[in-house]
Amino acid sequence: MAIRALVWGENVHERTNEVVAKNYPNGMHERIAEALREDANISASTATLEQAEHGLTVEKLKDTDVLLWWGHAAHNDVSDEIVERVAERVWEGMGLIALHSAHFSKIFKRLMGTPCALKWREAGELERLWVINPRHPIAAGLPEFFELEYEEMYGEQFSVPEPLETVFISWFQGGEVFRSGLTYRRGAGNVFYFRPGHETYPTFHDATVGQVLRNAVNWAYNPQPILADPTNAPNVPVEEAIEKIVERGPRLHADGEEGFR
Amino acid sequence: MAIRALVWGENVHERTNEVVAKNYPNGMHERIAEALREDANISASTATLEQAEHGLTVEKLKDTDVLLWWGHAAHNDVSDEIVERVAERVWEGMGLIALHSAHFSKIFKRLMGTPCALKWREAGELERLWVINPRHPIAAGLPEFFELEYEEMYGEQFSVPEPLETVFISWFQGGEVFRSGLTYRRGAGNVFYFRPGHETYPTFHDATVGQVLRNAVNWAYNPQPILADPTNAPNVPVEEAIEKIVERGPRLHADGEEGFR
């Protein structure tokens, strides 16, 4: 069965800004889904902010293997309840790929536990992404580096936790550098941050960017059964201890009582 | 100048449970502070849940180098606003040491981005902590392993992010294991999770536990100036780019406009 990718798009600038609308007439989410569909092993659908529950119903998330997230102007319009729902699905094993300005999305900040701040400049400058982890699955088929002629600059320091692995580092014409591809695991879910993708530039029409997205979906996909109840902290009663032990000392909890949380 | 440690205690069971009150007649926070004061380089004060702003005013936090956190029954009574305030201080450079049941404290979960769940059993069983990272600053002066005769069991899987380094792993009499000492960096702040410390047992009277706490405070202390405004994402105007560049392509933001967040 194909990997079920869901591309979530904020879909705001596509409808309010002429340049973005021209770049992505069907919305950025549709363009990204289209790029994913070049891989026969990926089945891609989309969801947007303005839909009921932002298109991220319990049912839809249950049927999603990897979620891609693009947001920018409306991070704060995403409901906290949905963010928690998505976080819990990641912990269960759904992959998450945060794109560009999603560094400041509620869901990415929620999973990182850090500010996820950075420097930025919108000047259509050249970005060169160096593959510093060649033969990492996310870099499959890529050359030593690839370039995006027009991109927004993001500069370090990028306040995220130390990643499991760094895949890309960007060189910017204006003098900055940025860790542009970072991997994390959160619970049973694989998380990837990918830097490029400013809406006024044609980034998601770029062939290499498409390749990275397809690679990332394949990497983030966890084929194993979900990790059920990831927030549960079960009590192991003394009489069910693997090694026989005898209860000693005073107790706080009565038999069968739930733990505090 | 001494390191300014602040021990935060929930101070609930000490007043409602006879056993805990006998273990810690002045509260767990006071006992922990006492243990820290054995190091002349540490100046320790305390704060508790029932105080105004939980004793964690902006001013008090500003004067705190390392915060130790013990909570259990009342995690949910801690105000979200104070949690965000503490998180921001960690990102600025304040150290945080989460003790035992603080695995489920709002602040620890906030900084980890994961459920921080585990298995548990309250049977007063033997815990043996192995030092798996000898000569790590937090293990200074410790033997190969040390034992706590009476402890609550915490068992894996402990759903936290992969740490920077693992310092201790516990062996439990009933058959479980647990990563009992884990280090993280969040922004400019050093974070340490230390497993032992169930309130019905005399753990914080143990000499080796005291040594670990003092070591951890010294390790977590960041002597450098605070990292100001850690959540700020500054724009770098084109005319201030380090390398001269010429603006190209369409723009979303007007000159001087703030970024979205």
Place this chain on the structure above:
Amino acid sequence: MAIRALVWGENVHERTNEVVAKNYPNGMHERIAEALREDANISASTATLEQAEHGLTVEKLKDTDVLLWWGHAAHNDVSDEIVERVAERVWEGMGLIALHSAHFSKIFKRLMGTPCALKWREAGELERLWVINPRHPIAAGLPEFFELEYEEMYGEQFSVPEPLETVFISWFQGGEVFRSGLTYRRGAGNVFYFRPGHETYPTFHDATVGQVLRNAVNWAYNPQPILADPTNAPNVPVEEAIEKIVERGPRLHADGEEGFR
């Protein structure tokens, strides 16, 4: 095409020790290969110390995707030249799985850069392996923990570098713990250390151990083209710089000269 696994066995104790011979009448390598073949996606062959070039010819390694290594009594009989050859293949992208006493094999120590020492006791005691990274590919299909009734004890401190991820931690009946499943990347090659497998016990006949080995081969396999010449440090001549630069200052090297190494 199936993953081409090669199981390297020292094949010494199988021929000199009656117990080991009875456990593994065709050699440990053959038993391990047999366990791998339960996965239709793995094609497993074997090689042993006494063969010409230890069975690890340039050609054979070229045709190997994942190498499994079991050695114990004869680590020092492995030629340094072959060790370098294997290391270079790992850097090119071949996976390596080091089993049990291979913690002290030349190849594992070569790739770790640390002593890889540990404590040990040969008493046929119970080992319980906890899955601390559930839904990691190497833990696919495993329960929360699994047990080996008879195993040699390996105890911490295990002097290896901090891994990318820890997958298993063992509890031993005699009171020790051990990080029993550790992942690394070395160049383009994935490396996994798996603890169990003492030759006097029937470990490699255990069904769950077989599952771990098959999982590990699938995880370690890098389907991408080899990373050619991993030890090469190419000069980038000034006239081929991506961004036009003008040479300045004094030079050590003449045009076209090789770098020092």
Place this chain on the structure above:
Amino acid sequence: MAIRALVWGENVHERTNEVVAKNYPNGMHERIAEALREDANISASTATLEQAEHGLTVEKLKDTDVLLWWGHAAHNDVSDEIVERVAERVWEGMGLIALHSAHFSKIFKRLMGTPCALKWREAGELERLWVINPRHPIAAGLPEFFELEYEEMYGEQFSVPEPLETVFISWFQGGEVFRSGLTYRRGAGNVFYFRPGHETYPTFHDATVGQVLRNAVNWAYNPQPILADPTNAPNVPVEEAIEKIVERGPRLHADGEEGFR
């Protein structure tokens, strides 16, 4: 007591190349030691390749807390025996700071277990080092970035293991990037790789580079007692097991026998 730093210099180009001799009339090692001495807490001495045992006698290493290593043309003239001696001292707890072309030194490659290869260009181009881990001890007192007007370019991919933390990333005028400050732990020893330092340029006269070196020595220093016999793998006899166990099953080793290695 001050930290005892030892600066090891190859001292070849200083005597054979006019430019280098003019840059560093007393040798690079002496200039580096001089920079370290600006910190009253560091006591710096030097050693060079041509000395007996390369100046790295057992006694001298025993009296060294942190070793800094600069080599380039004569990596292969360093004796393998001395390299092993230094590696063992690192595992015991001595810090090691590898400078610039020491990426290809025997000792750095020995501790990394990877090729440590990279791209290079000798064109006196601008290097800008971004501090991506602000408030890390090695970045103490540094601005957001600092520049070296004339440096050799080193470009990714730098084939080293994923570090504990990345401290600096360099931007090069010619279009490349490089992870210029990387931390590792090997046994009880802290290891830091720092990129700048080409001998034909005045890098070690730069004030910020001096600050980094002093910071790095303070960071790498491990004040704890040495970790004795790091390569030893002790047997724990059954009768000395912490938890009482009864020996079962067949044994390979006779009582008191050494393990294989």
